[in-house]
Amino acid sequence: MVPLPRESALKFTEGVRAGWLTSDLIAWADEHLIRPERLSVRGSDRLRYVAERDFGIVAIEGAREPPAGKLRSMTASHVPHLLDVARQHVIEALRASIELDDRPFVHAALLANRVVRTREPSGASLWRVKVGEETPLSEMVLALFAADALEHPEDYDQDxxxxxxxxxxxxxxxxxxxxxxxxxxxxxxxxxxxxxxxxxxxxxxxxxx
Ligand SMILES: [Zn+2]
Incomplete structure (x- = not known):
């Protein structure tokens, strides 16, 4: 059973607020992210690296060096700081949506195809998160919030x-x-x-x- 997007997103924001370590991130990813219908990790069954914009990319213990790219490669000791930065980016996007009375993070997630409309075997259609390993962590969490906001827009407009x-x-x-x-x-x-x-x-x- 896949946890609901809201549960997964709030578990991240509230967990990091309480001071997550790398082991907490790995446990959250195992339970909430790494599923064929959310984050598929090519040729692996676990999180190998984690990236955040304006910060860097960190290989999770035991994994090979992350792919070279624009982001600075950092050591595993930076994970708690990366988590704080990612959470802060999420908070900024949610605050902006309250202040603007709009949901820019939903539009961004739709535009980047990080949320997609799918049809379930039961025939019901559902918004699902679809992210890759290279997706910045904050964008993964915002995609979870976006999928929830598309299902329950009134909660985001009012509450x-x-x-x-x-x-x-x-x-x-x-x-x-x-x-x-x-x-x-x-x-x-x-x-x-x-x-x-x-x-x-x-x-x-x-x-x-
Ligand atoms: Zn408070």
């Missing part, structure tokens, strides 16, 4: 919220209707009556927030 305080992504409506909060911080960064404080996972400057 999607990205917390300004902690970066949590929620798709269940908050009691006050906020789109910048989470169940813990109902009013996002404004609930202390203080200037918005951003979440800095490693101290210093948070990416793009």
């Amino acid at each position: 999607l919220s990205v917390c300004e305080e902690c970066g949590a992504v929620t798709l269940t409506p908050l009691p006050n209707g906020s789109r910048k909060g989470c169940p813990v911080h109902l009013f996002g960064g404004a609930d202390h009556g203080q200037p918005v404080r951003r979440h800095h996972p490693h101290g210093g400057h948070a990416f793009g927030t």
Whole structure:
């Protein structure tokens, strides 16, 4: 049974927020990504490398060097940082969709054929994620959100919220209707009556927030 795209996407955003390591990424990929109908890894049954735009590409332990390309090849010790950058790219795209009252990440995923309409054996048609190993990790996660948004557009138009305080992504409506909060911080960064404080996972400057 393939987990639903929403479950897979939220597992990533919320897991990385809590501090994923390489082993968590591998477990998530095994359970949520590596399936013929989502991510097919040629000639292998496991994740061999992971890439992120504006960051680099990392070979997962035991795998050969990733293909040479535009991305900088980095060592496995960079995976937690890569995960943070990928999550930050996802958060930015979701925030933009709330601010623009549109879903640019869905259009992008459709344009890149990372979500496709398929017909199930039962006759029902369904949006599915279709990504390759070279797809940046954030684009994989955004494709999962896009497939979910195409099935449940009203949840993304009305309920999607990205917390300004902690970066949590929620798709269940908050009691006050906020789109910048989470169940813990109902009013996002404004609930202390203080200037918005951003979440800095490693101290210093948070990416793009
Ligand atoms: Zn929060």
